[in-house]
Amino acid sequence: MVYQQxxxxxxxxxxxxxxxxxxxxxxxxxxxxxxxDPSRLxxxxxxxxxxxxxxxxxxxxxxPDREWGLETVDFKGEVSLVNIFGxxxxxCQIEHPFLMQVKxxxxxxxxxxxxxxxxxxxxxxxxxxxxDPYTLIGDDPDSKGSIAFGxxxxxxxxxxxxxxxxxxxxxxxxxxxxWNETIFPIIEELRKQ
Amino acid sequence: xxxxxxxxxxxLVLASTQVGAVEPSEMLDDPVLEARAREISSGxxxxxxxxxxxxxxxxxxxxxxxxxxxxxxxxxNTNQQxxxxxxxRYGDFVLLSPPFKSSTYLLWFGPLxxxxxxxxxxxMIFRKGRLQDRLQGSGRAMPLGDVPQLSxxxxxxxxxxxxxxxxxxxxxxx
Numbered sequence: 186m187v188y189q190q191x192x193x194x195x196x197x198x199x200x201x202x203x204x205x206x207x208x209x210x211x212x213x214x215x216x217x218x219x220x221x222d223p224s225r226l227x228x229x230x231x232x233x234x235x236x237x238x239x240x241x242x243x244x245x246x247x248x249p250d251r252e253w254g255l256e257t258v259d260f261k262g263e264v265s266l267v268n269i270f271g272x273x274x275x276x277c278q279i280e281h282p283f284l285m286q287v288k289x290x291x292x293x294x295x296x297x298x299x300x301x302x303x304x305x306x307x308x309x310x311x312x313x314x315x316x317d318p319y320t321l322i323g324d325d326p327d328s329k330g331s332i333a334f335g336x337x338x339x340x341x342x343x344x345x346x347x348x349x350x351x352x353x354x355x356x357x358x359x360x361x362x363x364w365n366e367t368i369f370p371i372i373e374e375l376r377k378q
Numbered sequence: 379x380x381x382x383x384x385x386x387x388x389x390l391v392l393a394s395t396q397v398g399a400v401e402p403s404e405m406l407d408d409p410v411l412e413a414r415a416r417e418i419s420s421g422x423x424x425x426x427x428x429x430x431x432x433x434x435x436x437x438x439x440x441x442x443x444x445x446x447x448x449x450x451x452x453x454x455n456t457n458q459q460x461x462x463x464x465x466x467r468y469g470d471f472v473l474l475s476p477p478f479k480s481s482t483y484l485l486w487f488g489p490l491x492x493x494x495x496x497x498x499x500x501x502m503i504f505r506k507g508r509l510q511d512r513l514q515g516s517g518r519a520m521p522l523g524d525v526p527q528l529s530x531x532x533x534x535x536x537x538x539x540x541x542x543x544x545x546x547x548x549x550x551x552x
Binding site: 236 | 467
């Protein structure tokens with residue numbers, strides 16, 4: 186007779202391979218997870234309107250026609266960027282010269298949120314020394330404005346469409362490569378709408 | 379005496395963890411509201427340090443978030459409204475215990491699933507063992523399932539061989 190033992194042997198092989206496959210799948214997922222930077226949280230605010238907020242102007246930037254330095258309505262009307270910065274923030278120093286270039290070479294308004302200066306003079310002094318790329322600036326000593334944007338660190342830059350809806354979030358300093366490959370194409374696309 | 383000192387130390391150490399990072403200047407005058415603020419804060423993740431609650435963390439942003447929680451409570455928000463606001467800004471990530479919803483079922487039930495797999499595997503192995511015991515009268519491992527049936531011819535040969543074997547052992551052939 187033909188000695189048939191295939192069924193139990195298959196079972197046995199299955200019992201061996203199922204845990205191995207489960208383990209491999211988990212290992213692959215975790216390995217992918219390890220390559221991600223946990224401090225870069227995906228924003229839940231993409232495609233949501235900028236929250237209602239009002240920030241006072243920083244020293245030296247008060248405008249008699251305006252009550253606030255930066256507020257929600259400022260994002261209505263044209264595509265703009267908002268950049269969270271602080272004079273204490275090292276990466277912002279690295280990013281700063283590029284923001285100056287954007288100001289000089291493009292017509293894209295960059296608004297600033299001056300986040301958590303220890304001394305209210307620090308931000309204005311920093312900008313006076315290095316140049317001021319910002320169209321409007323709000324002072325954010327108690328993180329109200331930053332929390333409204335779900336900020337976890339500086340610098341962060343958001344692209345806001347002309348209806349005041351957040352369309353993109355950049356964590357970390359912007360540079361020419363990111364501008365050319367990501368930020369500017371998004372701005373151009375949003376301007377067409 | 380030394381045991382008493384030990385117990386007191388333990389109690390003090392445990393009590394000290396209840397203090398968190400809340401500074402006296404942040405605290406609300408109303409003890410009921412302050413207690414609610416503490417409860418909410420201890421469930422909110424510090425988005426800078428990530429493995430601490432904002433109640434425990436002395437990061438600047440955590441401090442500002444604690445103050446925001448208290449301001450919202452003073453403005454009459456419920457605990458849930460405060461949590462909802464933070465989630466609306468930072469996503470579910472800001473909650474230290476993940477919410478129970480369809481996208482997190484795997485997270486909540488995953489461990490249970492693994493335990494069930496394990497139990498099923500164990501049951502299969504034990505059952506197999508017992509059945510083999512019954513078939514063979516010993517615990518020797520042998521694949522189970524469709525145990526091949528012997529034909530009548532084979533059965534007779536087997537019995538003959540076994541009988542010879544018995545005779546060999548018992549020395550009957552002498």
